[in-house]
Amino acid sequence: xxxxxxxxxxxxxxxxxxxxxxxxxxxxxxxxxxxxxxxxxxxxxxxxxxxxxxxxxxxxxxxxxxxxxxxxxxxxxxxxxxxxxxxxxxxxxxxxxxxxxxxxxxxxxxxxxxxxxxxxxxxxxxxxxxxxxxxxxxxxxxx
Numbered sequence: 001x002x003x004x005x006x007x008x009x010x011x012x013x014x015x016x017x018x019x020x021x022x023x024x025x026x027x028x029x030x031x032x033x034x035x036x037x038x039x040x041x042x043x044x045x046x047x048x049x050x051x052x053x054x055x056x057x058x059x060x061x062x063x064x065x066x067x068x069x070x071x072x073x074x075x076x077x078x079x080x081x082x083x084x085x086x087x088x089x090x091x092x093x094x095x096x097x098x099x100x101x102x103x104x105x106x107x108x109x110x111x112x113x114x115x116x117x118x119x120x121x122x123x124x125x126x127x128x129x130x131x132x133x134x135x136x137x138x139x140x141x142x143x
Contacts, residue, residue, distance in 0.1 A: 008119040013101060014039055016074025020098075022062045022089055023078050024049055030079060031055045042069060062088045070096045080105040086112045090127040100127035 010033045013019060017040060021031045024043035028051045035041045035054040043051050044060040051057040058069045062078075062085060070076055076093040078085065081102040090112050093100035103122050104110065114125040 006119055006121055009103075009122065009124060010034060010037070012117070012119070012124060013075055013077060016099065018042075018073045018075075020044060020070050020073045020076045021078065022076060022092075023081070023085065024051065024057070027079070028052060028055055030077075042073070044069060062092055065092045067092070067096060070098065072096075073098045075099045075101060077101040079103050081108075083108055083111045086110065086127075093127065101125065102127070 010030060013030070014034055014037045019034055019039050019041050021041065021043045024031060024045050026049065028043055031041045031043045032052045032055060035052065042056045042058060043049070044058050044062070046059065046061045048059060049057060060066055060069050070092055073096060076089065076096070076098045077100070078089050079102070081089060081104060086102065089102060090100050102125050104125070110116070110125045113128045115128060117124045117126065
């Protein structure tokens with residue numbers, strides 16, 4: 001299996017000045033490729049993860065996010081996003097007014113309203129209206 005990110009996926013995400021990858025894990029290839037194209041990229045994960053020097057890393061949990069890590073992003077995305085993290089992913093994107101994209105692993109379904117785009121080797125989901133309906137901050141929300 002190739003570790004090179006899909007050119008089509010990177011091209012789809014690069015149109016945003018700032019991007020946040022949620023759950024980067026051990027595969028920062030897309031974040032690296034976006035940074036190489038001039039995108040300001042932050043990668044998050046619940047565990048400390050090494051990332052390329054041009055990619056900022058912050059430890060964060062999308063189910064209890066520190067919104068300051070996401071504010072100003074044009075896109076929040078996740079690769080191989082499991083069903084149980086799709087709602088929190090879309091929620092954080094909405095709360096900061098960002099677009100939201102994700103891929104799933106294998107046969108995992110999208111469990112949030114999303115349009116599908118077939119890319120070489122994968123399906124990219126765009127969560128409908130993520131940037132359009134940013135709700136008011138929640139009580140107890142971390143800045």
